[in-house]
Amino acid sequence: MPLEAHLEDILNNLSQQGYCVVPGFLNGDLSQQLYQHAVEIPSQFWNTAAIGRAQQQTINTMVRTDRIYWLSLHQPIQKLYLNIMESLRTAINRDLFLGLFDYECHFAHYPDGAFYKKHLDAFKGRSNRKLTTVLYLNDGWLDEHGGQLVIYGKRGEVLETVKPERGTLVVFLSDKFVHEVLPSRRDRLSITGWFRLNSSLSGVIDPPR
Ligand SMILES: O=C(O)CCC(=O)C(=O)O
Numbered sequence: 001m002p003l004e005a006h007l008e009d010i011l012n013n014l015s016q017q018g019y020c021v022v023p024g025f026l027n028g029d030l031s032q033q034l035y036q037h038a039v040e041i042p043s044q045f046w047n048t049a050a051i052g053r054a055q056q057q058t059i060n061t062m063v064r065t066d067r068i069y070w071l072s073l074h075q076p077i078q079k080l081y082l083n084i085m086e087s088l089r090t091a092i093n094r095d096l097f098l099g100l101f102d103y104e105c106h107f108a109h110y111p112d113g114a115f116y117k118k119h120l121d122a123f124k125g126r127s128n129r130k131l132t133t134v135l136y137l138n139d140g141w142l143d144e145h146g147g148q149l150v151i152y153g154k155r156g157e158v159l160e161t162v163k164p165e166r167g168t169l170v171v172f173l174s175d176k177f178v179h180e181v182l183p184s185r186r187d188r189l190s191i192t193g194w195f196r197l198n199s200s201l202s203g204v205i206d207p208p209r
């Protein structure tokens with residue numbers, strides 16, 4: 001079970017710094033299966049990702065050029081990953097009292113040249129996205145392939161530059177950390193997700209699918 005080996009680290013890092021980077025979160029087998037599954041999804045099912053909430057949603061290729069595919073419980077491999085994240089959700093709630101209500105996630109495909117400029121995933125009080133997770137699926141990623149996730153601190157300083165290598169999981173507070181994906185020089189596959197608060201309590205809704 002991938003979670004148990006890493007849980008203490010994740011919880012400590014989240015409570016101390018608000019983010020964590022966990023290489024080897026998923027074992028090679030499972031992340032290889034997720035990778036294989038993602039590359040087999042026909043291209044017509046991948047959507048151009050939108051930016052902004054509800055009515056303000058726009059497709060802005062100046063900001064991001066990846067394509068996405070939402071996971072669901074109907075597909076066994078997708079369900080396996082969703083179940084792991086469900087265990088993570090309950091563990092975080094038990095330990096950190098974040099009140100995470102549910103989880104949604106999508107595969108993201110960055111073709112050669114794709115990027116996602118600096119942004120926040122949530123704006124304080126205006127979104128129910130609380131914690132962002134990213135799991136990377138490519139193996140053998142080299143520095144020259146680019147595509148790193150850069151996480152910035154309050155004063156714009158670089159906190160982390162993460163190589164998107166298979167099995168690495170990144171988790172961070174969605175409204176605290178500006179981040180970006182540098183232009184990728186090869187096809188880059190990942191699963192990005194959000195633990196959310198109950199939107200009927202916060203009164204706001206994130207982008208519909
Ligand atoms: O793929 C990544 O490293 C980050 C993706 C991201 O920031 C997003 O989808 O909001």
Ligand SMILES: [Fe+2]
Nearest residue numbers: 119120121179
């Ligand atoms: Fe993001």
